[in-house]
Amino acid sequence: MSEPVSGPAERSWPLWEVFVRGKRGLSHAHVGSLHAPDAQMALRNGRDVYTRRQEGVSIWVVRASDIVASSPEEKDSFFDPAADKVYRHPSFYEVPEDVEYL
């Protein structure tokens, strides 16, 4: 009972990230990941795993290794440029209260 029973074949299946468009008018959103040998199988498995109850009208699968992500350790410096620009928000501006539609 101690020998692993998974062959090397399954271990080499790449990881795919799955994105689902819930309905028309919404963008695709990340729902999870799965393993599959190729893109077509990833799509089919994605359908079976993530849309059994009509949760989607369209699926994207992307190889996880192809995604480039920002690093959480750099998040302060990376997102810093936006922190001190409050004038990008409408609430920054003082306008008279009795002006309509502004």
Next chain:
Amino acid sequence: MYGNDVIDPNEPLNAAETGAYDEALAHEDRREQVGGDFDALITADQRIEPRDAMPEEYRQTLIRQIAQHAHSEIIGMQPEGNWITRAPSLRRKAILIAKVQDEAGHGLYLYSAAETLGVDRAELLDRLHNGKQKYSSIFNYPTLTWADCGAIGWLVDGAAIMNQVPLCRCSYGPYARAMIRVCKEESFHQRQGFEILWNLMRGTEAQQAMAQDAANRWWWPALMMFGPPDTGDAAKGGHTAQSMAWGIKRFSNDDLRQKFVDMMVPQAEKLGIVLPDPELRWNEERGHYDFGPIDWDEFWRVLRGDGPCNAERIVHRRRAHEEGAWVREAANAYASKHADELKGSAA
């Protein structure tokens, strides 16, 4: 982004159990420095996401818990799968197939969440197959009659929902998100189980006896699903305090068990089923139902491997995996052939 970004994909995946462990220790200092972020996020009841720094024990606790949870879903396909060919009508068969397919799906959501912590699904399956990781001991009991499918839906899935709803607010983002999906789907599981028993209890005397017998056998194991006592004196031994401090667990085992009993007693009355506990009665002072002592010796015995179906479950699981090997190999062969063709046409 999820999945393989915690550890270099070319590295052996579980750093804690391979040679990469020493290397991971070298990063301990860096983790200490950013540890403040982790504590601040936990204190603020914010979610921890895959690429955030986190204490190694937090990561290991989650891997163990999520993996056991995933294994339970996968092994949980067997007791009810046993009745698919013998379901009493086409309607019941279709429902049962959908339910068992859901359990497979739940297992996959959870393996997907576990992989964001830097383990590989194949490695987790190995650990299930060689007995190094456990699954819920409830699935080591047999499904002797059709009424057992009702009792599993009503009691076992009912207890699972009670356990899982608080996990939707678990501090680890991918686990919490997986649990939201699982809980939405479990609700159908519990209702179809109740409906099976509801129909049996309105049937012949033999059908009523069958429903009662199933409830008799599943009631106590369902109460054990919440885990050993972890309040009062029993709080010292277990992991509950730490898991609660980390926001992985939101309620103690004992609190959830009490909630479950309080929820199930009126439902049993409605069904006309007598729960097999002579000490079960309303306690005005506590505002809860009192219930009799649980046989924890039985719980530990079954968990350690000496339940009615332990060996059968793992043998079946390994056989299904081994007999599916040719499908995985064929898919692989097709994928590489297709990839070669694409390369050829591009050239």
